[in-house]
Amino acid sequence: MSGPVPQVTALGDIYTEHSLLEQGARWNKLLEKFQSIYGGPAQFVSRSPGRVNIxxxxxxxxxxxxxxMGITPDVIIAVSTNLESSKEGTYKLKLANVDEERFPTRELDIAYGEVNIDATQHEWTNYFKAGLRGALQLLERKYGAGFKPKSMxxxxxxxxxxxxxxxxSAAFVSAGALSVMIANxxxxxDKKDLTEVAIVSERAVGVNSGGMDQSASVFSERGSALFVSFAPTLSARPVFFPKTNPELIFVVAQSFVTSNKQVTGPIHYNLRVVECSMAAAALNAKLCQGTELPKDSGPLGVSLHGFHTNYLKxxxxxxxxxxxxxIVLTKSTLAQEEGYTLEEVASAAGTSVDDIKARFMSSFPVRGERFMLQQRALHVFTEALRVLDFLTLLEDKSRHSASEDTTDYNKKLGDLMNATQDSCRDLYECSCPEIDEICTIAREAGAYGSRLTGAGWGGCSVHLVPADKADAVKKALVEKYYSKRKLSEADMEAAIVVSRPMNGSAVLKLEEGKFP
Structure with a gap:
């Protein structure tokens, strides 16, 4: 899971040929605007992509x-270090955005050793400063306390x-941290160093992450998914998509339904974390009697994977x-399909209500009267199995062919994604009617598989689509979903993204502000 971030000399080393024309125009605009703003050329551009969870x-x-997998939409940052700070004991940052109306330019003089971030303020430069802070901490450990950052x-x-x-946010922080390291x-x-810096750095802006987002942004490779594991430690390896006929691409569609985690977290996201942890405690108490549920890196210090390891060690x-x-054991052991009261959770886990509250309900706000332990554990175990089944299909070279028709193979991949959506809707209850509608529209228009991606309760959906049906799927979504909503022009432009699996972080060195 290591190796250096690629340093490239051409956009063809980053993007697929399908997006080169559009990206070339975009990068040229960036470099021309840099010259216009700062009166001199950029020295390099750092780049990190967004990701979608397949x-x-x-x-x-x-x-x-x-x-x-990494996707085509990304964050690119043009940089020059050809300036000096105007104040002794400080370095200067001039931060500008191509979309200057929404994201105004900032000029900062920062004292050595200080990168202050006010996470309560919704300020776009906080994400760059988060990457800056993490990168500088790494450089100070490497070069000592006397290290002095360059102005940028x-x-x-x-x-x-x-x-x-x-x-x-992961793309922004990763690209920002990378730009700081190259500038200095x-x-x-190292890819692993950058990933770990980005994971820690995002916490400065209030984003707590297990590492999937940053790993995908940094490590992804063109044409591949990224198999990310979290136990016993964070690791990642590329898994290349096969040549198929028809070719497979991904369509990512926004629902424009937002779920504010601060408002709905206690009954949605936070509650699911708690229910999974409670299920782990109950299963361990019933099936691993006389042993403690192992401590691990789960959000509450324990996990269903920890129970799994303990029970089947x-x-x-x-x-x-x-x-x-x-899966079979969960159905028989956590048999109350109607859910568990707090008292019943405590009884199942062999402990007291006060202990359950202290262990699982004191770290972040949670509200619930009945805890659906069976359903949440079943989703986790069945989804973990679907990931392995998907991985097996990708790595089964006997099924790959660029000449023969692979429709049946493509459908098997899509069926697994459809099963994920069913489980998210029925067992994990994290879908919403709008996402369900989008998935139905896409499948009817030719998608092999459609499901929500991300936290759920709105947000985004991902669709596995034959390349020759991409336009039909987009057209159907516009006519049957987006046309019914009052969306701005900017929202419509961002509503649908078509992407193939893309490369992760990279640096493109420039000559006099131009491509070599």
């Missing part, structure tokens, strides 16, 4: 593996829709066989 929804915080002129352009479930003389930036079965066994 399969593996709401299981990363239970420490099961997921399959995201920065111009940013981002095409990852903010708040759309495609990890715009790093010849090779001596098993010789394959991972799919183990998950199949856990």
């Amino acid at each position: 399969i593996g929804e709401h299981i990363d915080y239970s420490l099961y593996s997921v399959l995201p 002129q920065v111009l940013l352009d981002g095409t990852v829709p903010a708040g759309g479930g495609l990890s715009s 003389g790093e010849k090779d930036v 001596d098993s010789k079965k394959s991972m799919p066989e183990q998950l199949t066994e856990l």
Whole structure:
């Protein structure tokens, strides 16, 4: 899971041929605007993409593996260090955005050793400063306390829709941290170092992440998904998509239904984290009597994966066989389909109500009268199994063909995504009518598989589509979904993204502000 971030000399090293014309015009506009704003050329551009999670929804915080991929929408940052600070003991940052009306230019003099971020303020430059802080902490550990950062002129352009479930914040922070390291003389930036910096840095702007978003943004490779694992430690490896006929692409569609986590978290996202942790405690108490549920890196210090490891630590079965066994056991062990009261959760876990509250309900706000332990655990175990089934299909070379018709194979991949949507709707209850409608429209127009992606309760959907049906799927979504909503021109432009699996972070070095 290591190696240097690629340093490239051409856009063809970053993007597919399908997007080169559009991206070339965009990058030229960025470099021309940089010259216009700062009166001199940029020295390099750092780039990190957004991501979409193909399969593996709401299981990363239970420490099961997921399959995201990098996408075409990204954050690109043009940089020059040809300026000096005007104040002794400080370095200067000039931060500009191509969309200057929405994101006004800022000029900052920052004292050595200080990067103050007010996460309560919705300020676009906080994301750059978050990457700056993390990168400088890494450089100070490497070079000592006497390290002095260089001043930077920065111009940013981002095409990852903010708040759309495609990890715009991870792309911004990753690209920002990368730009700081290159500006301060790093010849090779290790991918794992950059990922870990980005994970920690995002917390400065109030984003707590398990690492999937940043791993996908940094490590993704063109034509591949990224198999990200969280136990025993964070790791990632590319899994290349096969040649198929028809070719497969992904359509990402926004619902424009937003779920404010601060408002709805206690009954949605936070509650699911708690229910999964409670299910782990109950299963461990009933099936691993006399043993403690192992502590791990789950949000509440325990996870369903921890129970899994404890219960099947001596098993010789394959991972799919183990998950199949856990699915059967969950149905019989957590048998109350109507859910559990707090008192019943405590009884199932072999402890007191006060202990359950202290362990699972004191870290963040949660509201619930009945806790749906069976349904949440079943979603996690079945989804973890679907990820492995999807992975097996991708790696089964006997099924790959660019000449023979692979429709049946394509449908098998799509069926797994459809099953994920069914589980998110019925077992995890994190879908919404609008996402369900979008998925139905896309499937009827030719998508093999359609499902929500991201936190859910609105947000984004992802669709596996034959390339020759992409226009039909887009047209159907516009006519049957988006036309019924009063959307701005900007929203309509961001509503649908068509992407193939894309490369992760990269640096493009320039000559006199132009491509070599």
